[in-house]
């Protein structure tokens with residue numbers, strides 16, 4: 001592990017030590033925002049009440065523009081990362097899309113309307129079907145701001161939420177309880193042994209890496225972390241339906257900020273490009289541009305990955321009401337797999 005000092009991409013040059021150990025096996029560069037920029041300027045829960053002051057916004061945008069202007073060693077080298085967007089690191093290396101986008105305040109603004117009520121109802125319904133019952137230990141893999149983890153904790157589970165995004169974990173920690181903790185961790189680096197009775201990976205938090213080995217490493221880590229008989233729930237998009245109904249172009253507005261979104265299927269990956277029209281962007285500054293890239297894994301492929309990982313699928317649902325999965329109509333693909341008893 002290395003702990004290098006990097007300038008913050010937002011306030012450009014304040015200099016900060018990455019608060020979490022950086023694992024160079026998975027990421028070429030450590031996280032790019034200092035705690036001040038990542039944790040305090042934005043309220044991730046209430047996009048309509050974005051708390052970033054105009055002065056902070058100007059500073060962030062100026063920092064982004066400055067970062068974009070700097071030459072990088074690998075401009076354009078990583079497929080999907082735009083050469084003119086925030087995707088170009090300030091530090092001479094191009095971070096992967098999932099680090100750039102999920103760490104960005106715009107992610108919280110675009111998806112801030114994700115429904116806590118829906119998460120609440122889903123988790124309460126799902127928990128009734130799980131073998132592990134409170135106070136069993138549950139791991140929420142890629143927990144985001146903890147909207148599912150908090151419900152599990154309120155049901156009495158002992159919950160750990162992990163996520164790569166420091167800003168999301170900072171927001172999640174505002175919800176911490178004695179039986180609910182959060183930790184910044186790359187899902188490919190899960191190393192616990194037989195510590196959890198259940199693991200969850202929810203709302204399309206899989207298929208990001210473009211490398212099958214990485215996806216399989218995630219599942220192997222989860223299997224190791226589960227106790228014998230423990231279950232993993234993966235809530236993934238229904239690729240068949242998503243691809244069939246892909247909306248190629250859309251403009252949407254949140255909290256006074258417009259998002260131009262394009263979607264395409266490229267190399268069996270659903271690629272969403274997001275360009276941001278922020279009225280606080282100083283004149284002449286380019287529009288921030290991000291990508292989301294999720295492999296269009298079919299139900300069969302995902303089942304196969306789980307089977308290969310030693311986690312055979314036992315149940316398969318098609319939506320948050322837990323109706324049976326049907327490829328042509330289901331909104332979601334929710335697989336429940338189980339680590340065999342010894």
Ligand SMILES: C[S@@+](CC[C@H](N)C(=O)[O-])C[C@H]1O[C@@H](n2cnc3c(N)ncnc32)[C@H](O)[C@@H]1O
Pocket residue numbers: 098099102103114141142143144145146147162163164165168185186187188201202203204205208
């Ligand atoms: C679509 S969001 C879902 C978040 C949360 N499960 C929810 O439903 O609100 C995907 C999450 O995956 C996280 N993520 C992306 N790459 C990751 C990685 N390599 N390790 C851990 N988390 C990661 C992102 O930071 C983001 O919070």
